[in-house]
Amino acid sequence: MTYCVAMRLRAGLLFASDSRTNAGVDHIATFRKMNVFEQPGERLVTLLNAGNLATTQSVVSLLRQRAVGQGAHLMNLTSMYDVAELVGKTLKEVVARDSDGPGQLNQGVDFGANFIVGGQIRGEAPRIFHVYPQGNFIEATEDTPYLQIGESKYGKPIIDRVIDFDSSLAEATKCALISFDSTIRSNLSVGLPIDMLLYKTDSFAPAQPHRITKEDPYFMKVSQGWGGGLKRVFEQLPDEDWFA
Amino acid sequence: MTYCVAMRLRAGLLFASDSRTNAGVDHIATFRKMNVFEQPGERLVTLLNAGNLATTQSVVSLLRQRAVGQGAHLMNLTSMYDVAELVGKTLKEVVARDSDGPGQLNQGVDFGANFIVGGQIRGEAPRIFHVYPQGNFIEATEDTPYLQIGESKYGKPIIDRVIDFDSSLAEATKCALISFDSTIRSNLSVGLPIDMLLYKTDSFAPAQPHRITKEDPYFMKVSQGWGGGLKRVFEQLPDEDWFA
Numbered sequence: 274m275t276y277c278v279a280m281r282l283r284a285g286l287l288f289a290s291d292s293r294t295n296a297g298v299d300h301i302a303t304f305r306k307m308n309v310f311e312q313p314g315e316r317l318v319t320l321l322n323a324g325n326l327a328t329t330q331s332v333v334s335l336l337r338q339r340a341v342g343q344g345a346h347l348m349n350l351t352s353m354y355d356v357a358e359l360v361g362k363t364l365k366e367v368v369a370r371d372s373d374g375p376g377q378l379n380q381g382v383d384f385g386a387n388f389i390v391g392g393q394i395r396g397e398a399p400r401i402f403h404v405y406p407q408g409n410f411i412e413a414t415e416d417t418p419y420l421q422i423g424e425s426k427y428g429k430p431i432i433d434r435v436i437d438f439d440s441s442l443a444e445a446t447k448c449a450l451i452s453f454d455s456t457i458r459s460n461l462s463v464g465l466p467i468d469m470l471l472y473k474t475d476s477f478a479p480a481q482p483h484r485i486t487k488e489d490p491y492f493m494k495v496s497q498g499w500g501g502g503l504k505r506v507f508e509q510l511p512d513e514d515w516f517a
Numbered sequence: 518m519t520y521c522v523a524m525r526l527r528a529g530l531l532f533a534s535d536s537r538t539n540a541g542v543d544h545i546a547t548f549r550k551m552n553v554f555e556q557p558g559e560r561l562v563t564l565l566n567a568g569n570l571a572t573t574q575s576v577v578s579l580l581r582q583r584a585v586g587q588g589a590h591l592m593n594l595t596s597m598y599d600v601a602e603l604v605g606k607t608l609k610e611v612v613a614r615d616s617d618g619p620g621q622l623n624q625g626v627d628f629g630a631n632f633i634v635g636g637q638i639r640g641e642a643p644r645i646f647h648v649y650p651q652g653n654f655i656e657a658t659e660d661t662p663y664l665q666i667g668e669s670k671y672g673k674p675i676i677d678r679v680i681d682f683d684s685s686l687a688e689a690t691k692c693a694l695i696s697f698d699s700t701i702r703s704n705l706s707v708g709l710p711i712d713m714l715l716y717k718t719d720s721f722a723p724a725q726p727h728r729i730t731k732e733d734p735y736f737m738k739v740s741q742g743w744g745g746g747l748k749r750v751f752e753q754l755p756d757e758d759w760f761a
Contacts, residue, residue: 426670430699434744435751443756451751455674491757500678502750507679507695510742512687513735 274462275306275423277321278452279389280445281401281413283438285473286391287445290321291423291453293464307468308333310340310347310392313479317392317472318347318356323423324386324406331367332386336360353400354412357390361408364388368406387422392472399474427459428452442471447495450485454496467492518706519550519667521565522696523633524689525645525657527682529717530635531689534565535667535697537708551712552577554584554591557723561636561716562591562600567667568630568650575611576630580604597644598656601634605652608632612650631666636716643718671703672696686715691739694729698740711736 277290290306304326310318320336322329336359340348350356368384390410391401403420404410413420415438421429431451435444449469456463467485472478485492521534534550548570554562564580566573580603584590594600612628634654635645647664648654657664659682665673675695679688693713700707711729716722729736 424670426668426703427674429703430671430674431747431751433703434747441756444751447751447754447756459670459673459677491755495754498754499750502753503675503678503747506743506746506750507675507688507691509746510691510739511735512685512691 274460275323276421276425276428276453276456276460276463277306277323277389277423278419278421278425278428278432278449279319279321279391279401279413280419280432280436280440280449281391281399281438282418282436282440282442282445283474284440284442285471285476286319286393286399286401287442287449287472288319288321288389288391288468288470289449289453290468291457291463292466292468293462294326305468307470307482308337309470309480309482310337311480312348314395314477316348316394317477317480318353318390318394319392319470319472319480320360321389321422322386323388325382325384328364328367328371328384328386329388331371332360332363332388335363335367351394352397353390353392353394353402356392356394357402357404357410357412360388360390361404361410364404364406365408389420389422393474393477395477399472424456424460424463428456431455442473446471450492450495451499454492454499518704519567520665520669520672520697520700520704520707521550521567521633521667522663522665522669522672522676522693523563523565523635523645523657524663524676524680524684524693525635525643525682526662526680526684526686526689527718528684528686528689529715529720530563530637530643530645531686531693531716532563532565532633532635532712532714533693533697534712535701535707536710536712537706538570549712551714551726552581553714553724553726554581555636555724556592558639558721560592560638561721561724562597562634562638563636563714563716563724564604565633565666566630567632569626569628572608572611572615572628572630573632575615576604576607576632579607579611595638596641597634597636597638597646600636600638601646601648601654601656604632604634605648605654608648608650609652633664633666637718637721639721643716668700668704668707672700675699686717690715694736694739695743698736698743 385406
């Protein structure tokens with residue numbers, strides 16, 4: 274499976290994805306699930322994906338192959354809304370192509386995929402969208418400033434507790450690492466390394482994705498500090514013998 | 518939806534269930550999802566259920582209606598293994614009955630349900646089982662001393678971190694309340710009150726389920742203490758400006 278999260282804060286954007294792909298637990302591979310399209314000074318568009326690998330790779334390949342020339346594409350659209358719509362349209366195109374043909378060929382395979390699409394295009398504020406397998410999409414708001422795809426439930430409670438629109442990028446980074454740590458501990462199908470990209474509002478700076486392995490010193494510090502801290506909080510909470 | 522958890526520790530058993538039933542968010546009702554069959558001094562059998570309410574109510578009603586007389590039933594079976602098998606068999610019977618008939622009648626309804634079945638019968642150690650919609654079942658072991666059904670993912674990380682076979686019943690109680698609190702915060706379809714039952718190994722004492730509402734002083738203490746403690750641990754973890 275997969276776990277990806279994106280946050281849209283006043284200070285900027287965070288994107289993070291795991292890199293485990295599996296078809297059954299005996300077939301586990303590492304694939305990057307973060308793709309960046311950028312023109313520093315002008316635009317940054319980041320895609321995170323979850324779901325059928327053939328579908329997500331095809332969608333990204335087509336978007337990249339078409340990101341030149343005159344027609345509307347990821348490098349010339351003038352709003353992130355239009356970018357989300359294009360991703361949704363391309364997703365529908367790929368799923369229609371791959372699931373076409375005499376019925377039994379599909380053998381019950383789910384061709385679906387989810388994308389998080391976000392970034393900033395000059396003239397607009399930073400925005401993030403969740404594109405569904407059906408090609409439609411929702412946008413994160415100030416009230417709910419994050420989006421998740423894939424195995425999202427294990428790592429949701431910590432985000433709900435500590436992140437709001439005014440959180441800093443450093444807090445977002447710390448929270449995202451904890452959210453991944455909780456997910457990885459509870460679900461075999463999500464695995465390190467984590468790809469993370471931070472973007473400061475209006476910076477239009479070149480993207481510098483960071484690949485976080487299990488030896489990353491900050492990840493180790495957060496993971497151990499969080500685990501130990503939780504146990505201390507747990508131990509310090511009072512017992513009650515309602516039931517004694 | 519639903520969230521239920523059971524733990525089987527050296528010290529005894531814990532059972533806990535939420536009580537929200539919904540068919541769409543505009544139709545929310547409270548139903549007890551914990552059912553106890555007991556003969557103090559001899560046996561305690563507890564059922565927790567998740568899934569189609571018509572199915573789970575029918576299974577419990579049939580088990581109760583049949584728990585008298587000569588045939589094999591919940592009150593005279595001599596092992597928890599046989600009890601789990603009977604619950605699975607009754608579940609299959611109900612699903613087969615309700616989904617029988619001219620095809621279109623079902624209208625795509627999922628008649629499935631999951632049960633946690635546990636307790637102690639004199640002559641055996643305490644045991645807990647997860648009965649699947651297909652009627653087959655697994656048993657919790659010392660390595661993995663808990664079982665969950667329903668919306669289990671939000672509340673799983675805390676259990677994975679703090680519970681093992683040698684945890685006390687007080688620790689189990691505290692952990693279960695935190696697990697429910699995390700789930701309720703992140704998922705609208707799980708709601709208070711929580712029904713909780715603790716059982717001490719070899720006690721064969723009368724069951725005293727505890728209904729935990731949002732005004733319960735211990736639940737409030739744990740919920741607030743945990744939320745505040747998490748925030749403190751989070752704030753105390755170092756920031757890092759990899760990405761500055």
